Amino acid sequence: MNWEQLLSLKRQGDTNKRLRNEQDETRLGFDVDYDRIIFSPEFRSLQDKTQVIPLSSTDFVHTRLTHSLEVSVVARSLGRKAGVKILEKHPALHEIHGYKPNDFGAIVAAAALAHDIGNPPFGHSGEKAIGHFFKEGFGKIHKSKLSAEEYEDLCSFEGNANGFKILTQNQQGQPGGLRLSYATLGAFTKYPKASLPKKPSPHIACKKYGFFQSQKTIFSEVANELGLVSQSTSKSSYFRHPLAYLVEAADDICYTIIDFEDGINLGLIEEEFALEYLINLVRNKIQTKKYNALPTTKARVSYLRALAISTLIEDAVSVFIKNETSLLDGTFDVSLLEKSQFQAQINDIIKLSVERIYNAEEVIDKEISGFEIINELLLRFTTAVNNSYTNKASSYDTLLMKLLPAEMELQHQNLYDRLMGVCSVVASYSDRKAILTYKKLKGMVF
Numbered sequence: 001m002n003w004e005q006l007l008s009l010k011r012q013g014d015t016n017k018r019l020r021n022e023q024d025e026t027r028l029g030f031d032v033d034y035d036r037i038i039f040s041p042e043f044r045s046l047q048d049k050t051q052v053i054p055l056s057s058t059d060f061v062h063t064r065l066t067h068s069l070e071v072s073v074v075a076r077s078l079g080r081k082a083g084v085k086i087l088e089k090h091p092a093l094h095e096i097h098g099y100k101p102n103d104f105g106a107i108v109a110a111a112a113l114a115h116d117i118g119n120p121p122f123g124h125s126g127e128k129a130i131g132h133f134f135k136e137g138f139g140k141i142h143k144s145k146l147s148a149e150e151y152e153d154l155c156s157f158e159g160n161a162n163g164f165k166i167l168t169q170n171q172q173g174q175p176g177g178l179r180l181s182y183a184t185l186g187a188f189t190k191y192p193k194a195s196l197p198k199k200p201s202p203h204i205a206c207k208k209y210g211f212f213q214s215q216k217t218i219f220s221e222v223a224n225e226l227g228l229v230s231q232s233t234s235k236s237s238y239f240r241h242p243l244a245y246l247v248e249a250a251d252d253i254c255y256t257i258i259d260f261e262d263g264i265n266l267g268l269i270e271e272e273f274a275l276e277y278l279i280n281l282v283r284n285k286i287q288t289k290k291y292n293a294l295p296t297t298k299a300r301v302s303y304l305r306a307l308a309i310s311t312l313i314e315d316a317v318s319v320f321i322k323n324e325t326s327l328l329d330g331t332f333d334v335s336l337l338e339k340s341q342f343q344a345q346i347n348d349i350i351k352l353s354v355e356r357i358y359n360a361e362e363v364i365d366k367e368i369s370g371f372e373i374i375n376e377l378l379l380r381f382t383t384a385v386n387n388s389y390t391n392k393a394s395s396y397d398t399l400l401m402k403l404l405p406a407e408m409e410l411q412h413q414n415l416y417d418r419l420m421g422v423c424s425v426v427a428s429y430s431d432r433k434a435i436l437t438y439k440k441l442k443g444m445v446f
Helices: 029-038 041-048 064-089 101-113 124-135 138-145 148-155 159-168 182-188 213-226 242-265 271-285 288-292 297-322 324-329 343-358 361-389 395-401 415-428 431-441
Strands: none
Touching: 029 101, 029 182, 041 064, 041 431, 064 101, 064 242, 064 297, 101 182, 101 242, 124 138, 124 148, 124 159, 124 361, 124 415, 138 148, 138 361, 138 415, 148 213, 148 415, 159 182, 159 213, 159 415, 182 213, 182 242, 213 415, 242 271, 242 297, 242 324, 242 343, 271 297, 271 343, 288 297, 297 324, 361 395, 361 415, 361 431
16 A cells, blocks of 8 residues: 555545645645534534443533544544654655645544444444344344345444445435545545455454445445555455554544543542552653642543543554554554553553443443334334335334434335345434434333
8 A cells, every 4th residue: 555545535426636736725625524524413413422421420421422522633643643754754745745744634533533423322232232133133034135244234233334334325415425535434444344254364454344235336446546455355355544543543542541531530430549540651751749739530630631642642653653564565453552562551441441431330221221222213113114115004104204314215125225224324313312212112202
C-alpha cells in the first residue's frame, strides 16, 4: 500500500479525480466528511444510546455521543502527530501533492467520529441480541432461504458493518449515502472483511467483520481505489488501511481511561484503589504540588485522566511510526496498544473495569432487558414486513408497518434485504425509543 492512494479524496459517484493541491484550504474534503457525519440523524441518535452504564443513573455517565466526540478529539491528535512524521519520511506527499499533517488528523477524526454510528441500542449487548434472534430465536426459520454469508451477517450482526452501511447505502434522493471520501471510509473500517469465513487468521483485521453482503460491491470499490491488499482470492478480506489503527487506538484509549473515570465517579471503584492504577501509568509526568492541591476526587481523577490520555497518544504514535512499513504491507497484526510500553498498566485498568464496571448489576440488568426488547421488536417487525410482502398482512401487521420509517424500502424482493432492513431500523433506535416502542407493542402506554 502507498500513502498517495490511501489518502484518496474520491467519493462514491465521482467521475473525476479529486486532487489534494486543488482543495479549498478553508474547508478540505476531509473536513466535509466530519461535517456530514456530525449533522446526520444517525449520529445525533447516539446521544441516547448506552456506552456502558445505563443512561438514567447519573449525570456523570458517558453516552455513545459523548464517547464518540472524545474518541474523535483523541484521534485528531493521533492523526496530526503521525502526519508530521509521515510527511518527514515521504516529503513528496507534501511537496508534490500538497498533503499536510492536519489532513491525517482530519481523516482519523472523521472516521473516529463515526466509529459507533452503526451500534444498536443497549451497548454491545444489542448486537448480541440481534444475532441471538436469528441464531437461536424465531429468526432461525429463515436460515434455509438465505446463503451462508447472508445468514451469518444476521447471526453475527456487527455494528461496524452496520456503520459502513449507514455511511454508504443509497437512500431516496441521496445516492451514495453520506458520500464520504474513500480515505475516511478506509480509516473507518477496522475489520475489512465479510462475515465469512469467521476469523480466517489471528490478524487483528479478522477479529470481526466490517461490511454486509449488501455492501460488498461498494467496499470492493473503496478497497481498489485505496489500494488495500487483499487477504483472500475471493476479495472478501483485506488488510487494514493504516490509519484504521489510529482510529482503533483512539477508541481503546478512551474506553480504557474514560470508562474507568466513570466507574470512579459512580463509586463503583474506590478512589484510593483507582488513583493508584492511574498513577502507575503517568508516574513520571505528575506535578506533585499541583496534584496535591486538587480538592476533590473528581478533580484528581480528571487531572490523571488528561495525563494518561496524553501519555498514551504519544506512545501510540511512536508505535505507529516505528512499524510504518509493516502497517503498509499488512503484516502488522495486532492493535497499537498491544505494542505499548504501558501494556501492563493498561491491562490492569481494563481488568479492574471488567470486574467493577462492566459486570456491575445495573449493567447486567440493562443487557437482560435489552435482549427481551430487541427480540420482541424483531419478532413483530420481521413478521409484519414478510406478511406484507406476501400479501398476507393482518390488520395488526398493517398497523405495525406504520411504525417503520416511510423512507426505508422494506418491500424488497430479496428476503435478506427485508430482514437486514428491519435490523437496520431497530439498530437505529435510541435506548429510549426502543423501550417506548416495546411498551407500545405490549400495550403498556396507557
